[in-house]
Amino acid sequence: MKIKRITTQRFSAPLKHPFVTALRRVDRLEDIIVTVEAEDGTVGYGEGAPTPQITGETLGSIEAAVAFLSPLLEGSDILESFDALIETVHSSIKGNTTAKSALEIALYDLKAKALQMPLYKMLGGMQRRFRTDITISLNSTEAMIRDALEAVSRGYDTLKIKIGESVEKDAERIQKIHTALPADITLRLDANQGWSPQETVKLLQKLEHAGIVAEFIEQPVPAEDIEGLAYIKERVATPLLADESVFGYRDAQRLLEMQAVDYINIKLAKTGGISRALKLADLCRSYDTGCMIGCMLEGPIAVAAGVHLASAKADTIRMIDLDAVSLLASQPLPGTIRFEEKNITLSDASGLGISL
Numbered sequence: 503m504k505i506k507r508i509t510t511q512r513f514s515a516p517l518k519h520p521f522v523t524a525l526r527r528v529d530r531l532e533d534i535i536v537t538v539e540a541e542d543g544t545v546g547y548g549e550g551a552p553t554p555q556i557t558g559e560t561l562g563s564i565e566a567a568v569a570f571l572s573p574l575l576e577g578s579d580i581l582e583s584f585d586a587l588i589e590t591v592h593s594s595i596k597g598n599t600t601a602k603s604a605l606e607i608a609l610y611d612l613k614a615k616a617l618q619m620p621l622y623k624m625l626g627g628m629q630r631r632f633r634t635d636i637t638i639s640l641n642s643t644e645a646m647i648r649d650a651l652e653a654v655s656r657g658y659d660t661l662k663i664k665i666g667e668s669v670e671k672d673a674e675r676i677q678k679i680h681t682a683l684p685a686d687i688t689l690r691l692d693a694n695q696g697w698s699p700q701e702t703v704k705l706l707q708k709l710e711h712a713g714i715v716a717e718f719i720e721q722p723v724p725a726e727d728i729e730g731l732a733y734i735k736e737r738v739a740t741p742l743l744a745d746e747s748v749f750g751y752r753d754a755q756r757l758l759e760m761q762a763v764d765y766i767n768i769k770l771a772k773t774g775g776i777s778r779a780l781k782l783a784d785l786c787r788s789y790d791t792g793c794m795i796g797c798m799l800e801g802p803i804a805v806a807a808g809v810h811l812a813s814a815k816a817d818t819i820r821m822i823d824l825d826a827v828s829l830l831a832s833q834p835l836p837g838t839i840r841f842e843e844k845n846i847t848l849s850d851a852s853g854l855g856i857s858l
């Protein structure tokens with residue numbers, strides 16, 4: 503099944519509420535959908551959302567990178583040349599991890615469709631049902647409590663609280679949110695690089711002293727501050743999860759060797775797609791370190807790819823943070839994968855189970 507042409511289109515969908523972290527504020531989902539069309543008319547879909555503050559990419563740069571790579575892939579057979587196509591994507595241009603991921607997802611979708619298999623099965627997975635957390639955006643404490651209670655009323659039992667403003671405000675905010683919620687709700691904290699190592703230790707020790715131990719604290723310090731992560735890990739009981747500090751295999755290897763974190767957040771937009779995410783999960787497994795699968799503020803095709811990956815590496819990817827579809831005002835694309843608030847269920851349709 504030869505690849506005839508590869509195209510991109512811009513995709514946009516409104517959010518239920520603005521998405522706010524310590525790094526940015528977003529009111530709409532804006533991303534790129536990649537379509538890989540085979541000569542017989544079969545199509546594979548991929549998707550990637552630019553997060554300039556994290557990967558350095560924009561809508562225009564993703565389009566340009568895919569346009570640069572496409573002629574190198576067109577004309578090749580998706581089944582006979584699959585591994586070579588993936589290597590071409592990665593060896594022909596540095597960086598551009600979201601563009602590579604969007605293109606890779608489309609290649610994997612097309613291959614699975616050519617084999618008439620759901621992608622998770624093609625990757626060796628069995629699990630079909632997953633439970634995601636939901637993000638509570640950084641806001642006034644009152645608004646965050648309101649959003650958290652609303653999420654609980656919609657059935658969520660795990661909340662990812664965005665913080666990272668100032669440690670004093672954040673400590674008070676977390677304590678108030680914790681008090682307002684039912685006792686069986688699990689809290690994940692994500693500071694998006696907002697604190698120093700010393701501030702992080704101070705804040706977490708304060709929370710721990712008050713009996714609040716979150717499931718983890720995610721990326722409290724700037725991405726480059728690897729020593730800072732190790733400093734924190736030695737001093738607090740709350741597990742530490744690296745997000746922006748780990749894009750790919752080498753970043754992870756360094757952190758794992760230093761025993762600087764407890765968990766790693768895998769995102770396809772950081773690894774450059776599924777092939778590298780599979781290797782990253784295997785690396786973490788060899789260090790007996792669990793992973794979370796996360797997503798950018800991206801659309802259902804990209805999120806679906808994360809779910810298939812989670813199935814393929816269910817032994818290592820034990821936490822699911824794939825809430826981007828639930829943050830949209832409505833589900834914008836047809837598909838057989840079901841996103842029902844916290845419950846995500848894969849189908850046995852070929853490929854990703856989602857289309858345009």
Ligand code: MG
Nearest residue numbers: 692720721745
């Ligand atoms: Mg994060």
